[in-house]
Amino acid sequence: MKIDSGDTAWVLASAALVMLMTPALGFFYGGLVRRKNVLSTIMHSFFILCLISVQWVLWGYSLAFGPDKFHLIGGLEWIGLNNVGFTPNADYAPTIPHQAYMVFQMMFAVITPALISGAFAERQRFKAFVLFSLLWATFVYDPIAHWVWGAGGWLHNLGALDFAGGTVVHISSGVSALVAALVLGRRLGFGKEKVEPHDATMTILGACLLWFGWFGFNAGSAVTAGSLATSAFVVTNTATAMAALTWMTVSWWHKRQPSVLGAAAGAVAGLVAITPASGYVNVMGAIVIGFGAGVVCYAAIQLRERIHVDDALDVWAVHGIGGTWGALATGLFATVAINSSAANGLFYGNPKQVLIQLAAIGAAWGWAAVGTFVILKVVNLFVPLRVQEEEELLGLDISQHGEPAYAL
Amino acid sequence: MDATTVIAVISCAIVLAGWLVLPSKMTTVKPVVVSEERKPVSVSA
Numbered sequence: 001m002k003i004d005s006g007d008t009a010w011v012l013a014s015a016a017l018v019m020l021m022t023p024a025l026g027f028f029y030g031g032l033v034r035r036k037n038v039l040s041t042i043m044h045s046f047f048i049l050c051l052i053s054v055q056w057v058l059w060g061y062s063l064a065f066g067p068d069k070f071h072l073i074g075g076l077e078w079i080g081l082n083n084v085g086f087t088p089n090a091d092y093a094p095t096i097p098h099q100a101y102m103v104f105q106m107m108f109a110v111i112t113p114a115l116i117s118g119a120f121a122e123r124q125r126f127k128a129f130v131l132f133s134l135l136w137a138t139f140v141y142d143p144i145a146h147w148v149w150g151a152g153g154w155l156h157n158l159g160a161l162d163f164a165g166g167t168v169v170h171i172s173s174g175v176s177a178l179v180a181a182l183v184l185g186r187r188l189g190f191g192k193e194k195v196e197p198h199d200a201t202m203t204i205l206g207a208c209l210l211w212f213g214w215f216g217f218n219a220g221s222a223v224t225a226g227s228l229a230t231s232a233f234v235v236t237n238t239a240t241a242m243a244a245l246t247w248m249t250v251s252w253w254h255k256r257q258p259s260v261l262g263a264a265a266g267a268v269a270g271l272v273a274i275t276p277a278s279g280y281v282n283v284m285g286a287i288v289i290g291f292g293a294g295v296v297c298y299a300a301i302q303l304r305e306r307i308h309v310d311d312a313l314d315v316w317a318v319h320g321i322g323g324t325w326g327a328l329a330t331g332l333f334a335t336v337a338i339n340s341s342a343a344n345g346l347f348y349g350n351p352k353q354v355l356i357q358l359a360a361i362g363a364a365w366g367w368a369a370v371g372t373f374v375i376l377k378v379v380n381l382f383v384p385l386r387v388q389e390e391e392e393l394l395g396l397d398i399s400q401h402g403e404p405a406y407a408l
Numbered sequence: 409m410d411a412t413t414v415i416a417v418i419s420c421a422i423v424l425a426g427w428l429v430l431p432s433k434m435t436t437v438k439p440v441v442v443s444e445e446r447k448p449v450s451v452s453a
Contacts, residue, residue, distance in 0.1 A: 242419070249426040256431055284416040291419035333412055347411050 001088040004095035006225045011093070011100050014220025018107035021213035022049045022114050028206030028268070029118050032261075032313050035198040036395025037122045039405040044117035044129060049110050051130070052137055056106040057081050063142035065092065065105065068152025073143050091151035093223040104220060105145075112141050112169045118313030119177030120184050120385075123392055126400040128383045132375060136176065140371040144172050144364055160360035161334055161342055161353070163232065164221040166276025166327040171364040174320020176372040177311055183376045184385055186310035188392050200261055207264035211240055214271045218278035231338055232278040236271065239290035243270025246294025254298075262298075265318065269297035272322035277330040280342050285333030289326060297322045324361055331357030 026045030030038045052060065059079050066074030078084050086097040093101040113133045120129075147153040148162050155167075162168060187195070197203060218236045222229035247266025252258040273293035274286055281289065300317035311317070331354040334345035344350040376385060386392075391399035398404060 242423075245423050246419075249423050249430070252430045253426060258430075282412070284410075284413045287416035288412060288419055291416075291423070 001090060001094050003086075003088060003097060004224070007093075007095040007223065008097060008100055010225035010229065011096050011104050011220060011223055014216035015100070015104040015107050017213045017216025018104070018111065018220065019049070019213075021107075021210055021217065022046075022111045024206050024209030024213055025111065025114055026206070027202050028210060028264075029121060029203075029313050031199040031202030031204075031206060032118075032197045033121050034195060034395070035405065036397055038198060038202075038397065039403055040126070040396035040400050041117070041121050043126075043401060044121075045114045047130070048114040048117070048133055051133060052110040052113065053106060055134060055137055056102075056109050060109055060137060060142055061102050061105065063138065064109070064145035065102075065150050068146070068150060071152055071154040071157065072146065074146050074150055095224060101223065104223070105149075108165055108169055108217070109137060109141055109145070112165075112173050113137050115169070115173035115315055115319055116177045116180060118315040119181045119311045121312040122396065123184060123187050123312075123386050124396075125384055125387050126396075128379050128385045131379045131383060132180075132385075135375045135379065136372065139375065140172060140176065140368055141168070144168050144367060147363065148360065155360045155363060158359060159343060159353070159356050161280055161330045161357065162276045162327065162360065163279030163330075164218045164275045166272075166323045166330065167360050167364040170272045170275060170319040170323025171327065171361060172368040174316045174318070174323055175365050175368040177315030178309070178320060179369050179372040180376060181309055181311040181316070183373065186308070187312065188389065190310045191308060197261065203261060204264050207267055211267055211271060214240070214275075218275060222279060228279055228339060231282075235281055235283055235286035236274050236278050238283050239274035239277075239286040239293070240267050240270040242287050242290025243267060243273065243293040243297075246291050247298055248294075250294060250298045254302075265314070266294050266298075269293040269318050269322045272319055273297075273326035273329065276323070276326045277333065280330055280334035280339050280345075282333075282335060282338055285329070285335070288333065289329045292325050292329060293322050296325050324365075327357050327361050328354070331355075 022045050026042035030042045033041045062076055062078035063074045066078040069075050084098050084102055088094050088096060089098045113136050145168050147155040148160060148168050214236060215233055219229040219233040222232055244263045244267040248258050248263040251262040270290045270293045273289050277289055297318050300321040301314050304311055304317055332346045335348045336344055343353050345353045
């Protein structure tokens with residue numbers, strides 16, 4: 001196997017783009033919370049970038065991508081990056097150094113638990129968050145990543161299509177967010193007092209940086225610098241724009257004004273939904289996926305509000321439902337005209353692909369829900385999940401970190 | 409034209425049609441009163 005310098009440069013640049021998404025997520029979430037909690041919210045993302053970077057090289061990569069054990073998990077042969085050097089790995093990326101693929105995947109492992117942090121914003125104890133994130137990455141993310149992307153993983157063998165992480169990243173984090181919101185309970189005053197975003201401009205900036213970084217997420221997942229990466233780039237941008245337009249229009253109809261934050265949330269929903277499909281669908285499929293994301297994710301937020309679940313920053317609605325729609329839509333609109341190594345979807349004569357996608361969706365929902373519930377209960381045995389009432393009222397910036405975000 | 413393209417065109421038409429019929433009126437909001445005088449805030453490190 002010969003290393004291709006163009007492919008290597010693209011994957012390393014993509015890894016850097018995906019890395020930027022985690023602090024961008026911090027800004028996206030940080031703008032949506034109250035002023036007394038902005039620093040703690042940004043810290044969730046920044047801390048996870050550090051934590052999972054170390055976890056991944058020590059054991060995470062080995063569990064997710066190491067030699068297959070029973071089609072369920074990777075072995076420990078690659079622990080500490082043992083046997084993960086510069087020679088390409090034929091199973092994953094035959095034209096780039098194995099470590100380039102490893103570090104690209106690291107950034108996916110980093111952002112996934114950071115996504116969950118939006119659900120328990122403004123009330124989770126930092127120490128509990130640290131323990132939860134480490135356990136979740138190890139026992140929820142790594143196994144699901146192996147099932148879908150690992151050589152020998154059972155969903156991989158089944159033929160499930162997930163180009164850049166609809167099931168691995170977004171369903172797993174979105175469903176876990178819902179479970180976390182239910183286990184932790186609502187914030188003080190939830191439903192009684194209005195909680196306004198403290199800085200909408202910060203959220204818009206975060207959304208724009210997420211959009212930028214997502215080109216690495218999706219187009220980088222081609223792990224080659226060629227036509228497939230180009231197609232993924234184009235459909236990512238198209239679906240994102242369509243979802244933003246759709247969300248804005250739906251919220252305009254519903255709330256009588258075109259919401260700026262709604263457009264940003266819609267863009268993120270579109271990015272989520274196109275993620276699993278980005279290497280398999282054409283630009284028309286991307287428009288439909290973006291349109292669907294704008295409608296179903298907006299509807300999911302209305303449902304979440306109606307049942308009074310305090311998923312503070314709507315991680316379940318945007319990532320759980322958006323990821324589910326994207327994974328299902330992949331089974332509808334995938335075409336071998338875009339990716340000859342994949343499969344056609346329902347609209348191109350292969351209804352079986354929808355069933356395979358549903359199996360992957362169900363498996364990711366089930367494992368994420370049960371795993372998250374168990375991990376939260378275990379963590380709660382050692383550290384209370386929530387801060388005390390007076391700490392919550394004071395704000396987590398001061399009570400957890402001893403620092404105010406702004407000196408105004 | 410394949411089925412995917414037909415659905416995509418319909419999706420775009422729905423969004424565009426929405427813009428034609430949705431309202432574009434100003435909403436009155438309470439003006440935010442900002443004090444000219446600000447008290448200094450001390451922040452200990």
